[in-house]
Amino acid sequence: MLARLEDKLSQHRPDLVKQQRLRERVGKQLHVTSLPAPMFSRNDVSIWSILKKCIGMELSKIAMPVIFNEPLSFLQRLTEYMEHTYLIHQANATTDSVERMKCVAAFAVSAVASQWERTGKPFNPLLGETYELIRDDLGFRWVSEQVSHHPPVSAFHAEGLNEDFVFHGSIYPKLKFWGKSIEAEPKGLITLELPKYNEAYTWTNPTCCVHNIIVGQLWIEQYGSVEVINHKTGERCSMMFKPCGLFGKELHIVEGYILDKSKKKLCAIYGKWTECLYTVDPATFEAHKKTDKKNLDEKKGNKQEPEEMPPPDAETAQVIPGSELIWKITPRPDNSAKFYAFSTFAMHLNEQEKSMEGVIPPTDSRLRPDIRAMENGDIDLASAEKKRLEEKQRMARKNRTKSTDEWKTRWFQQGPNPHNKAQDWLYSKGYWDRNYTHLPEIY
Numbered sequence: 001m002l003a004r005l006e007d008k009l010s011q012h013r014p015d016l017v018k019q020q021r022l023r024e025r026v027g028k029q030l031h032v033t034s035l036p037a038p039m040f041s042r043n044d045v046s047i048w049s050i051l052k053k054c055i056g057m058e059l060s061k062i063a064m065p066v067i068f069n070e071p072l073s074f075l076q077r078l079t080e081y082m083e084h085t086y087l088i089h090q091a092n093a094t095t096d097s098v099e100r101m102k103c104v105a106a107f108a109v110s111a112v113a114s115q116w117e118r119t120g121k122p123f124n125p126l127l128g129e130t131y132e133l134i135r136d137d138l139g140f141r142w143v144s145e146q147v148s149h150h151p152p153v154s155a156f157h158a159e160g161l162n163e164d165f166v167f168h169g170s171i172y173p174k175l176k177f178w179g180k181s182i183e184a185e186p187k188g189l190i191t192l193e194l195p196k197y198n199e200a201y202t203w204t205n206p207t208c209c210v211h212n213i214i215v216g217q218l219w220i221e222q223y224g225s226v227e228v229i230n231h232k233t234g235e236r237c238s239m240m241f242k243p244c245g246l247f248g249k250e251l252h253i254v255e256g257y258i259l260d261k262s263k264k265k266l267c268a269i270y271g272k273w274t275e276c277l278y279t280v281d282p283a284t285f286e287a288h289k290k291t292d293k294k295n296l297d298e299k300k301g302n303k304q305e306p307e308e309m310p311p312p313d314a315e316t317a318q319v320i321p322g323s324e325l326i327w328k329i330t331p332r333p334d335n336s337a338k339f340y341a342f343s344t345f346a347m348h349l350n351e352q353e354k355s356m357e358g359v360i361p362p363t364d365s366r367l368r369p370d371i372r373a374m375e376n377g378d379i380d381l382a383s384a385e386k387k388r389l390e391e392k393q394r395m396a397r398k399n400r401t402k403s404t405d406e407w408k409t410r411w412f413q414q415g416p417n418p419h420n421k422a423q424d425w426l427y428s429k430g431y432w433d434r435n436y437t438h439l440p441e442i443y
Contacts, residue, residue: 031348035071037377038338039120042067066383070120070340071375073365075131075144076349077114077122078156078171081190083345084110085138087327088165092196097233098266101258104192104201105228105237105269106277106327109254111190112222113329115208116252116274117341119218123371123386125154126393127407128440131365132431133349136161143431147409149393153188155412157427166193170412170425171205177213184208189422200419203228206241221251222273231419234261241273253317257282271317271327278323288320350375361436367443389443396440410439 084107091103125146134141144156151172158167169190176183186205193200206224223243229236239256254277255270268285271277333344340346352366365371370385400407411431417424 031344032351033333033344033347034335035339035342035347035375037375039070039340040067040377040379064121066370066374066379066386068121069123069374069382070118070342071371072122072346072349073125073129073131073368073371074122074152074173075125075129075146075154075156076365077346078144078154079131079133079142079349080114080343080346081111081156081167082133082135082138082140082142082158083114083330083343084327085135085140088160088167088192088194089139092164092194097197097199097230097235098258100194100197100199101201101228101230101235101237102267102269102279102326104230105239105258107192108190108203108205108226108228108237109239109271109273109277110327110329112205112208113273113275114343114346115220115222117220119210119220120340123368124152125365126368126389126442127397128363128410128442129365129368130361130363130411130431132360139164140167141432143411143427145409145411147412147414147425149397153425155425155427157412164194164196166195167191168193168427180213181209181211182213184210189417189420189424191417191419191424197232199230199232201228201230202417202419226256229420235259235266237269239269269326270320270323275329276317276325277327278317278319278325280320280323284320284322359434361439363436363439363442369443393442396442 087103087107087110091100091107094100094103127146127149129146130144132141132143139161140158141161142156142158144154147153147155147170153170153172155170156168159165167190169188171186171188174185174187176185185207189202189204191200191202203226206222206226208220208222211219211221221244222241224241226239226241227236228239235258237256237258239254242250242253242255244251252272252274253270254273255268257265258267258269258279260266265282267279268282269277269279270285330343330345332341333347336342350366350371356366360366368385368389370382370389373379373385374382409425411428412425413428415424415426416422417426
């Protein structure tokens with residue numbers, strides 16, 4: 001009976017059958033557990049020869065050798081925000097706004113956790129490049145588009161498959177080189193909407209820094225303040241991602257408070273962005289901090305020079321008695337170090353199967369030949385394709401300046417964020433109708 005119905009449907013609406021089969025495939029999660037080829041050694045390539053003229057400069061216009069990339073587009077890298085989507089579902093399941101804030105704050109921290117040990121640079125998206133991901137098992141679908149080239153802006157929009165949340169934002173990553181490190185400041189705004197409670201939360205991400213670019217072992221830290229605001233209740237979660245500090249004592253540490261609209265501390269939040277996040281009563285947290293500071297002051301008599309490299313991060317976050325665990329990172333697979341320090345979620349992002357043909361648009365990142373060549377282990381082809389695509393993009397821009405044609409974004413439009421009026425890029429609908437006949441040929 002079901003087979004006959006599908007036959008009838010395939011005769012009249014083959015597009016719907018194709019979409020359903022794609023969703024069935026995604027929902028089953030028959031995913032790869034490794035990439036086709038391991039990452040290349042970067043030991044024989046001098047990054048100093050490229051970067052020595054760039055100290056203090058913004059790096060978005062500097063062409064970097066493909067060896068320093070990882071085989072994902074920045075649009076795909078952004079999709080890793082969704083790895084711990086279960087936290088959004090947990091927020092939806094509780095009627096207490098403070099409990100929801102705990103979940104949303106944990107989601108904001110988990111969204112940057114995939115950057116741990118990821119020292120490869122994602123490929124810069126081409127103007128008009130898109131990326132989609134449907135995950136029935138996690139309950140969302142995602143679409144993103146590169147909406148501007150200079151400055152480089154990536155816009156994304158995810159929604160719950162049960163229409164239970166909307167998660168959207170636009171990111172302008174500013175990269176700067178400081179002699180020994182590269183700093184990535186992720187300018188832009190992130191918004192989570194929970195229609196069930198008529199709530200909207202906004203925040204911005206911390207700054208990410210890769211150290212020992214020239215010599216020594218690469219390591220990553222994130223620092224800066226992150227404030228998650230509930231625009232309906234006025235509650236906010238103010239968190240500080242702490243810089244490494246002397247001897248690496250505060251490496252990866254995140255701590256802060258959930259405050260009500262009158263700025264009264266409702267609970268403390270602490271942990272490591274690479275590992276886990278806890279909440280505890282503010283008084284208990286502050287008493288613990290005082291004891292910790294006293295112990296540190298006693299050790300300060302024995303002064304040493306600060307180290308160039310933080311100590312091995314073997315010690316897990318110190319758990320204060322009475323704490324509640326609100327998030328724990330999904331462990332990386334055993335072969336992660338061979339494959340660009342990818343998480344299991346990241347390994348899935350460039351999967352391309354026959355059932356996707358004719359369904360995803362020709363602008364999807366999975367179809368980029370330079371990324372595909374790098375993933376397959378052909379560094380020479382990846383380099384040649386990267387140069388070809390960059391030159392094609394330059395020529396297209398040059399030709400537009402000679403004509404009256406202006407570049408039009410397909411799926412997002414610039415406008416004020418509805419919750420705080422900041423400049424943003426908002427989804428203009430239509431992507432999932434699967435009509436891609438007028439898309440540019442960018443590859």
